[in-house]
Amino acid sequence: MKKWTWLYLLLIGAYTIYALNFFYSKGSAGQRVDEIGLSGSLEEKYVMVTFQSGIDYWKSVLKGFEDAAELLNVSVEYRGSAQYDVREQMTVLEQVIAKKPAGIALTVMNPKALTPSIDKAVDAGIPVVLFDSGAPLSKAYSLLATDNYSAGVTAARTMASLIGERGDVGVVTLPNQLNHQERTNGFKDTISSEFPNMRLVAVKDGKGDRIVSRDAATKIMKQFPSVKGIFNTDAVGGVGVADAVRLEQKQSEVKVIGFDTDKVTLDMVREGAISATLAQGAWNMGYWSLQFLFHLHHGLISPDSGQTADASPLPVNVDTGITVVTKDNVANYYLK
Amino acid sequence: MKKWTWLYLLLIGAYTIYALNFFYSKGSAGQRVDEIGLSGSLEEKYVMVTFQSGIDYWKSVLKGFEDAAELLNVSVEYRGSAQYDVREQMTVLEQVIAKKPAGIALTVMNPKALTPSIDKAVDAGIPVVLFDSGAPLSKAYSLLATDNYSAGVTAARTMASLIGERGDVGVVTLPNQLNHQERTNGFKDTISSEFPNMRLVAVKDGKGDRIVSRDAATKIMKQFPSVKGIFNTDAVGGVGVADAVRLEQKQSEVKVIGFDTDKVTLDMVREGAISATLAQGAWNMGYWSLQFLFHLHHGLISPDSGQTADASPLPVNVDTGITVVTKDNVANYYLK
Structure with a gap:
């Protein structure tokens, strides 16, 4: 009789665990959101x-x-x-x-x-x-x-703090792409509205290419020898601008701001060839x-918007x- | 002996339920996020x-x-x-x-x-x-x-569809408040860039007041009898503009667009005195x-942004x- 009792206990205990486990896991494995908290299903x-x-x-x-x-x-x-x-x-x-x-x-x-x-x-x-x-x-x-315009605003303020809010600056960009136009406009507008002692002297096409951007930056530095900083609105071009500053041996006079965080750009930030780059979210x-x-x-959305x-x-x-x-x-x- | 067996079974079953319940509820009642899904604590x-x-x-x-x-x-x-x-x-x-x-x-x-x-x-x-x-x-x-500028864009497109993309329109607004300036600019820019047969003829100050806005709208209708629509950039003023259109008995000629969804505005939309209003999210x-x-x-936030x-x-x-x-x-x- 004792043996049977233990067997019963074991079986009933195991069944209870199984049943409760099933009951509790149902919430989070189901198609709908869990009773408590936000949770979906792995089949989703x-x-x-x-x-x-x-x-x-x-x-x-x-x-x-x-x-x-x-x-x-x-x-x-x-x-x-x-x-x-x-x-x-x-x-x-x-x-x-x-x-x-x-x-x-x-x-x-x-x-x-x-x-x-x-x-x-x-x-x-x-x-x-x-x-x-x-x-x-x-x-x-x-x-x-x-928001590319805001990114340009941030670039301008960063440039200002790098060069002591004073001096000529240039931009190398892709003038035919909307997002790059917006970055340039945010930069330009902020310089003229917030930094009276800074002046944007040149905006050149770098075509998103390392060599073309390098040559564009070189031209800016030759045409405006007083230039204190260049903002490049794309990742690849920013590396080219840093190349140009190195080749002209102007690392201590010209600050470079790049865009994005690909490995080459990050390496140049670490080495100081690029003073700052802008990381997107x-x-x-x-x-x-x-x-x-x-x-x-x-369907966890604004209840007012269903029928319009x-x-x-x-x-x-x-x-x-x-x-x-x-x-x-x-x-x-x-x-x- | 049989009685004891049942008692054992009952006790062990009850304990198992208690233990599992405790185990499973811990996740969602704790300070941290649940193991499965997003969930906090009611003490938060x-x-x-x-x-x-x-x-x-x-x-x-x-x-x-x-x-x-x-x-x-x-x-x-x-x-x-x-x-x-x-x-x-x-x-x-x-x-x-x-x-x-x-x-x-x-x-x-x-x-x-x-x-x-x-x-x-x-x-x-x-x-x-x-x-x-x-x-x-x-x-x-x-x-x-x-985004108030976008709201103005939407107002312009709505107005265009109400008046068949043709005719003079006016704005009653609070010209000294930034959000209302942005709404007006979005409206103005969209009319001039998207609707060549529409013209914005007047922008007047309604001071966010029902009476002042009513009088401003009346002036617009008297000065430009051909006006086909008036956009009011705030809730209270929109009601005043609708009052003016009623008083001038121009309900079939002049469309009114209001702002927000307070009860008076909604009632006027239902009755047709206001053709459309803009609900914010x-x-x-x-x-x-x-x-x-x-x-x-x-702390469930972008891992890159911690130290800047x-x-x-x-x-x-x-x-x-x-x-x-x-x-x-x-x-x-x-x-x-």
């Missing part, structure tokens, strides 16, 4: 889609996307065109849409080419948010990106893209901000 | 602080704040100055800071007066985000608000303010968007 897959999918910059965005997914207990996938090729990106996006994921975070290489696919996804009930570069006329719910773009998609998928054509169920524009990277904090910006 | 209190705390507009913001708190399993408190009185708001804010809450979401009546208190809170380790109106030079982490301001504060309190002076641990600016409210969807906007 959110896809991040880029172009030139191998570049470093996207890795920081993807890290934010993955960090949010881990906290919310959902799955992610990373896709993108290998090349800077809009037809390839369209093909990838169409393949992703066909799988009906829980949501898509997309960076747009070309708004005109990709808007039809974005709208098709939204019409099919797949939430889409855009990051880094947008498609203003598409049905995507939100754009999470750098890449992690935040990825993190809040996933949060927004999760909220759309679960111009509805804003989510914030429509998110400026993820800029951080100034100098020798002091450059170590934080190398990819781990 | 987040405070929303306004001025003129009784007005309807804040109720929608508070609803978003509360909805987020419920999902994240944390507590909220609502505080504010009863009057439009910056000293009273400062006193309230100081009282809130003294209680060391988990975070503060604040709308700023006067940036200059409130910035020292905001900075004091942040320096004391209390996260602060701002909503609706900001304090650009303060240490607050983020501003969640309407108040719920989103509240909802994402709480989310941001929760992320700051729990200009750090952006969170998105710095969030445009919560605008929704166009017309007869078709006005029913959604009455406070429940």
